[in-house]
Amino acid sequence: MNEKSTLKPDEIRKIIWGLSLRRAKLQNKLFTPHQMIEGCIHKIYKKCGNPKCYCVTGKKHGPYWAISKKTGGKTKITYISDTGTVKKAFAYKKYNKDLATLRKINEKIYYWLRILRDKNTVSYEK
Numbered sequence: 001m002n003e004k005s006t007l008k009p010d011e012i013r014k015i016i017w018g019l020s021l022r023r024a025k026l027q028n029k030l031f032t033p034h035q036m037i038e039g040c041i042h043k044i045y046k047k048c049g050n051p052k053c054y055c056v057t058g059k060k061h062g063p064y065w066a067i068s069k070k071t072g073g074k075t076k077i078t079y080i081s082d083t084g085t086v087k088k089a090f091a092y093k094k095y096n097k098d099l100a101t102l103r104k105i106n107e108k109i110y111y112w113l114r115i116l117r118d119k120n121t122v123s124y125e126k
């Protein structure tokens, strides 16, 4: 039994309704994904190796964009040269973030539905 909530069933239904609207909106967005590129996008600054370059003591070169991807225990980094690819990599990141948000909303709905169940449940004894 979950005794945590002191809210009335109508208030709980209102919360669930609100969460459902958020979920529907997010789901609708996830229905039509853009072209994406798998991996984790990184902004990289680095030293060039020239001992006379300003980057030895000062500001590093960059930013450069790169995608890191784990394959067989190793992380492979691939530099990106065009903005279209950067956008596709960011689309992938955003999609995964939205999926995580969707899961959290679902968990909340599940949580509140269980409270509703428990508010209407007694144990049967003779």
Ligand SMILES: [Zn+2]
Pocket (backbone or CB within 6 Å): 047, 048, 049, 050, 053, 054, 055, 056, 061
């Ligand atoms: Zn340099």
